[in-house]
Amino acid sequence: MKREKIDIYKGHIVFTKTKDHFTILENGYVIVKDGKVVDTYTSIPEAYQYVPVTDYGDKFIMPSFNDMHIHAPQFRNRGLCLDINLMDWLFSCTFPEEAKFSNLDYARNVYNILLKGLWKVGNMRSLVYNTIHKDATKLLLNMFLECGLGAYVGKVNMDINAPDYLNEDTEQSLLDTEEILMQYQGISDLVHPIIAPRFVPSCSPKLLCGLGYLAYQYQAPVMSHLSEDIVEMKLVKSMYPQFPNYGSIYNYYGLFGQTPTVMAHCIFSSDEEIELMRKNGVYANHNPTSNCNLGSGMMAVKKFINRGVPVGIGCDVSGGGDISLITVMSYALSVSKMVSLYSNKQLEPLKLSEAFYITTKGGGSFFGKIGSFEPGYEFDALVIEDNYIKFFEYNLYERIQQFIFLGSSENIRERFISGNNIKEPMFLL
């Protein structure tokens, strides 16, 4: 009989079962069995009296962050080229950088720094775009497997409207994608391949059709970009004038909820597009820092939440600069207040608990039972020491507010994924 591994952690427990409320246990306990949460308690139940307790004292224990959108190969470019709009930014800064990932040594160096960064900021699981390059994508998958962080990693597909050096042969793009699916599907609980067409303007109908078929054949998840930018919207409309909205193009090709799907940005989504997302269970991924940096616009994230579309949040490096989802969370709150104001208060701003929810359980649900401390959830957690408020007295709810608005990765003391305490990645690949 296999012996169960039981851990008990003590601290101020914070999580969001529902989007509307924080669950807060002052000096509470979370009991973890084989990496999964048994439950949270205000005192240790009789049956666990003899299990040793790891006591984090006055620190917080909260679910770790789930990043729904990051481009690994853009990590070197963070903070650069942010005075131009999306399409210019792609062609003048981003595509030239992505081209470098045909060189595996360069790729390894970038991934190395990226993975240390993800660990540092407590993004224990991420949806990660790579470039078109098959070998670099495999390298990134391998490095995730080695370091213990969770991810879906997608080889990007693009066969039209790109510079020559990034324009794929359609057949080869599909073959490379299938090779990665065959090699990496099912080999790990934490690291998976995902299908990642760049976006409609970069993909021929034939490519989209082939990717939809691969998604079906391998029951593989999908991620892409949707309704991000005005110039992009016009381009898509001119390419597919017969379609009622951008999302319906992905839908036509079987890339819009036929398998689990995340669509990033959704700034200019029409009511019909939002309804299609709800019906198909497509995740809307909010990237407020990126959207502000590139001048794209402000997503009405509350509208998606109100209508029952599943919502997560992402740093979208390098449209976004900071990979810390604490920064992105407070930006989301700001943007939602401006959206509310400009809608004449027809749309309420995000509540604090909603911002926390989408950053933990909302996005986490794409990965499984992730982002909460309810029974059966994976114990993905951060231990937080909020040392910026050493001097004054605050109650726990005030400290949570301050963590969201003033906190940073400097406050993170421990990082768990599925019950394992993960140490900083040190690669020797």
Place this chain on the structure above:
Amino acid sequence: MKREKIDIYKGHIVFTKTKDHFTILENGYVIVKDGKVVDTYTSIPEAYQYVPVTDYGDKFIMPSFNDMHIHAPQFRNRGLCLDINLMDWLFSCTFPEEAKFSNLDYARNVYNILLKGLWKVGNMRSLVYNTIHKDATKLLLNMFLECGLGAYVGKVNMDINAPDYLNEDTEQSLLDTEEILMQYQGISDLVHPIIAPRFVPSCSPKLLCGLGYLAYQYQAPVMSHLSEDIVEMKLVKSMYPQFPNYGSIYNYYGLFGQTPTVMAHCIFSSDEEIELMRKNGVYANHNPTSNCNLGSGMMAVKKFINRGVPVGIGCDVSGGGDISLITVMSYALSVSKMVSLYSNKQLEPLKLSEAFYITTKGGGSFFGKIGSFEPGYEFDALVIEDNYIKFFEYNLYERIQQFIFLGSSENIRERFISGNNIKEPMFLL
């Protein structure tokens, strides 16, 4: 004959003479005589060959930051109560906290943490609101004098529409203000008193009139809040229906450029109000983090710049959470992009150099020849080590971009004001 003190600093010199361009000297020199910049150089002039050089190697030397708006007594409340609008926020969170400053022990503790914070983030000069309390205001002035940071500190005036515990007797408010002006004017190059009516809704006509007279009599500068929030705008309109705009009320009472004046927020300023500011030389102070946090709105800062209104930037704690003007600067860029988008591109976004300019020379000009390294400017400077980009190669302009979008106070190595290298404040008051 007094011997001159000459210092030479070597590093990558960055500053903005004009708003449209960075001046960048790779491995340059700045020569400082008696605390003032002689000039910047690519090699050391003959006359200075024998002066020892402080070599900061691959680090940047840039003007320090000038914060045009912070409320010292709100420092404890950073990050709290940011899910309500301005007027509710004042009455439920901010006024109760400000009331505590009748207790000088409490006040001293808060100021202590505040001043360490200002030093840490490189805000070498600040415009600081205190509470209504005379003694606490004097304490704050004394603590600024002791620690060597620059400031204008204002005792706040409010005699109507406040809770009883903060409603001043009008005569006493004026007497207290005058006592501070008499005691502190002219005693220091770095620390000065300033007249600080809270805002029109908090001040009776008699109080505004008296403050206007004090400003004239003592030729004292003025700071207040202007056109920040929709509810506030309606309240002001109902109080002064005969005035064409909010600013013209201050103007009527001699508090709008008759002496040097800074007005914060200016989100709902009409064209006429902006023109009055230009004509009177009133500074517009941009507080994008605060404006987003409180859901107030987005100031069209570029409009003020284009029309020739002097512009600075502020953290506005505790409407704003982070006192680092690096954070505020990148927020200003974001907000300006959204304003541009919502104006259908009639207004261009801020350029990077403009954001840097208003944070250094723009706001600095209120304090004197501050915020640039042109000849005759005070050597107010920061030494920056951008260690978040250890691995990759970047040119200097890329590094400046990354500092603005990714930098933090962790990157600051040295802090100068008027040529003096300032150490962390350690108070024994």
